[in-house]
Amino acid sequence: MIFRTKHVLILGFLLTLAFNGSLYSQQLGQNKEGKAYFEQELDSMNIAYQWSEMAILGTANDTERIGPRPTITSRFLALTFVAVFDAWSVYDDSAIPVYLKGYEKQPKDQQTQANKQIAISYAAYRTLKEYYPGDSLVFSAFMKRLGYDPDDNSLNPDTAVGIGNLAAKATLTARHHDGANQYGEVAGFSKPYADYTNYKPVNTVDQITDYDRWQPKYFEKKDGKKFAPACLTPFWQLVEPIALKSADQFRPGPPPRVGSEQLKKEVEQVVEFQANLTDEQKALVEFMRDGPQSVQQAGHWLKFAQQVSKRDKHSLDEDVKMFFINQVAAMDAFIASWDSKMFYDSARPFALVHYYFKDKEIKGWKGPGKGIDTLGGEDWRPYSPSDFLCPPFPSYTSGHSTISGACAEVLRLWTGSDSLNVQVALRAGQLTEPEALGEEVILDFPTFTQAAEMAGISRVMGGYHIQSDNIAGLTLGRAVAHRVWDFYNEHLGN
Numbered sequence: 230m231i232f233r234t235k236h237v238l239i240l241g242f243l244l245t246l247a248f249n250g251s252l253y254s255q256q257l258g259q260n261k262e263g264k265a266y267f268e269q270e271l272d273s274m275n276i277a278y279q280w281s282e283m284a285i286l287g288t289a290n291d292t293e294r295i296g297p298r299p300t301i302t303s304r305f306l307a308l309t310f311v312a313v314f315d316a317w318s319v320y321d322d323s324a325i326p327v328y329l330k331g332y333e334k335q336p337k338d339q340q341t342q343a344n345k346q347i348a349i350s351y352a353a354y355r356t357l358k359e360y361y362p363g364d365s366l367v368f369s370a371f372m373k374r375l376g377y378d379p380d381d382n383s384l385n386p387d388t389a390v391g392i393g394n395l396a397a398k399a400t401l402t403a404r405h406h407d408g409a410n411q412y413g414e415v416a417g418f419s420k421p422y423a424d425y426t427n428y429k430p431v432n433t434v435d436q437i438t439d440y441d442r443w444q445p446k447y448f449e450k451k452d453g454k455k456f457a458p459a460c461l462t463p464f465w466q467l468v469e470p471i472a473l474k475s476a477d478q479f480r481p482g483p484p485p486r487v488g489s490e491q492l493k494k495e496v497e498q499v500v501e502f503q504a505n506l507t508d509e510q511k512a513l514v515e516f517m518r519d520g521p522q523s524v525q526q527a528g529h530w531l532k533f534a535q536q537v538s539k540r541d542k543h544s545l546d547e548d549v550k551m552f553f554i555n556q557v558a559a560m561d562a563f564i565a566s567w568d569s570k571m572f573y574d575s576a577r578p579f580a581l582v583h584y585y586f587k588d589k590e591i592k593g594w595k596g597p598g599k600g601i602d603t604l605g606g607e608d609w610r611p612y613s614p615s616d617f618l619c620p621p622f623p624s625y626t627s628g629h630s631t632i633s634g635a636c637a638e639v640l641r642l643w644t645g646s647d648s649l650n651v652q653v654a655l656r657a658g659q660l661t662e663p664e665a666l667g668e669e670v671i672l673d674f675p676t677f678t679q680a681a682e683m684a685g686i687s688r689v690m691g692g693y694h695i696q697s698d699n700i701a702g703l704t705l706g707r708a709v710a711h712r713v714w715d716f717y718n719e720h721l722g723n
Contacts, residue, residue: 276346276375277313277548278538280353281531283371284309287361288524294363297617299525299628300462300563301422304409305360306527307471307560308400309353314553314720316352316396317546320345323722327471328403329396332386344389345545350377351393352400359401408468428463431574440487440584442574443623449615458621466568470561472709472716476568479708481701484575484625487584495695496585499578502690503612504592504601508657508667514612514691515660516653516672517629517684526629526684527559530636533680536651537644550721554639558713562635562706566628569705575625578692579618582609594692597662611692614661620693626702627694630685634706635713637681642714647676681706 271279288302311327318324319332320340335344354372358365372379377390384398385391405411410418415425432444434457447455466476473479485492506514519525524532534555538548586606593609594601611619620628641647651674657667674680685699 274538275543275545275548276349277317277545277552278535278543279375280309280313280349280357281535281548281552283353283357283368285524285528285531286367287357287364288528290364291361292523292525297523297525298422298461299527300465300468300567301409302525303527303556303560303563303632304404304468305357306531307556308404309356309360310549310552310556311471312352312356312397312400313349314549315399316348316393317345317549318720319392319396320348321546325720325722326396326399327720328399330399332392332395335392342545347377347389348393348396349545349549350375351381351390352396354379355394355397356400359397404469408464410464422462424460424463426464426467428460428571430460432580437580437584440580441576443576444580445621446579446619448618451616461620461622462567463571463622465564466571468564470564471557472713473561473565474712476564477572478712479565479705480569480572481626481705483573484695484697484701487576487581491697492581492695493585495697496578496581499689499692499695500582500586500591500593500609503594503692506594506601506612506690509670509672510687510690511612511657511661511667512655512670513672513683513687515657516655517687518613518660518691526632526636527556527563529684530555530559530632530640533636533649533651533674533677534640537640537649540650541644550717551640551643554643554713554717555636557716558635558639558710559632561713562632562709563628565705565709566626566631566702567622569626569631569701570623570628573625574623575698577619577624578695579609579611581695582692583607598664600665609692612661613691613693624694625698626705627685627688627698628702629688630681630694630699630702631706631709633681633684634703635710636706637677638707638710639713639717641677642710643717647678649674649677649680651680 271282284306288306291302315326315329318326320335322334350372354368357368369379381390382394383391384395386395410422410425413419413421413423418425430445431439431442434445434447437444445457447457449455470476485495519529534551583606586609589606590603591606591609592601593604594612595604597614613619653672654669655672656669658665674683681703685703688694689696689699
């Protein structure tokens with residue numbers, strides 16, 4: 230891991246804005262000068278990049294309204310950029326669309342920048358409006374700001390508007406019954422994204438009968454009321470991947486079990502990490518956990534890709550292709566990770582520390598405002614706020630590691646270099662214990678590979694995963710990435 234303390238903050242990485250004058254990031258609030266500056270900066274970027282900002286906004290607001298849904302939002306983001314790629318592909322001589330079938334390539338005189346911008350905008354607008362209906366007015370306002378009519382529903386394949394609308398329609402239609410149960414249409418499971426597998430954890434929230442298996446945990450709301458979240462999308466391994474042949478294509482071998490020396494050492498490592506967290510490590514844990522207005526792992530890596538676009542001064546064509554491969558990798562990595570999670574149904578350190586250190590005194594974080602001190606092993610907790618104490622799903626493999634491994638590797642392959650060079654400023658503790666803030670630090674992500682590894686180890690430091698979850702996740706993600714890379718090249722017509 231590398232941390233530096235003397236770098237300039239890259240502001241664009243932390244900002245999320247809407248463009249109708251009503252929604253702002255927490256960083257800018259109602260600052261009109263900040264909004265004007267950001268809009269001016271955005272106007273200098275290509276249309277694909279601008280729509281990536283709208284996708285980030287929709288994801289952030291979805292989290293605020295509903296709560297973290299990393300699997301679901303990864304699907305939204307990936308399919309949005311598939312629709313964008315498909316619309317763009319009609320204006321490229323060799324590209325092969327994923328879902329838009331039966332339409333001819335546009336002739337050379339129609340392969341203009343203006344037509345690409347129109348087609349991409351309508352494809353992005355229609356898909357984002359479908360997946361983030363709560364922000365429909367924001368997306369519509371953005372279309373008008375671009376000079377387009379959001380109410381133009383033409384499906385004429387001889388026009389750029391029609392191509393964009395057709396690309397969105399083809400994507401939405403193709404993925405209507407892809408296993409996500411988006412519309413609650415599985416018989417007997419009418420709530421959108423309802424679990425139609427009837428998953429029931431072996432352990433209840435109050436009693437553990439098998440320490441190798443996942444246990445739900447009580448969270449505590451700010452008003453003191455306790456609740457135990459159910460497992461998040463325990464059917465996600467049944468969602469149809471985009472590039473993978475199947476969810477279990479690269480399924481790893483099993484995690485270490487209770488009674489093994491390896492598991493004992495890895496649980497001890499988690500305790501040791503947390504007992505000695507530095508401000509830099511706390512900031513890393515919080516940054517990767519993602520905090521308020523979270524965009525989860527897929528959105529996190531979309532933000533990293535945005536920084537590549539700015540750094541390398543990407544054209545529209547380049548961003549269409551990069552965002553496409555980046556987000557397809559994230560979606561398929563989530564599906565592969567959930568296959569492993571639900572197949573092994575493995576325990577998290579929360580329960581394992583209690584098992585290995587019951588009736589023993591250890592050092593650990595006692596909670597907001599209480600710092601790191603001596604406590605009973607059965608009272609140990611992750612470095613996380615009480616209202617999101619621990620991810621509500623099985624542990625192996627780490628989702629952060631799998632998605633980061635996949636997205637980092639495809640960006641490395643796509644750019645032809647491992648260089649990332651992103652720096653982010655954070656005040657340690659601001660998302661976990663604001664009454665006990667540490668120093669401001671600069672997190673430095675010099676390469677894609679190191680960013681992925683930092684994401685993975687942060688989950689061990691924070692007490693969410695053991696090292697086996699992390700290592701297997703990184704390996705799985707990289708395997709997914711190479712399959713996505715082949716898929717990408719196939720669809721470029723290479």
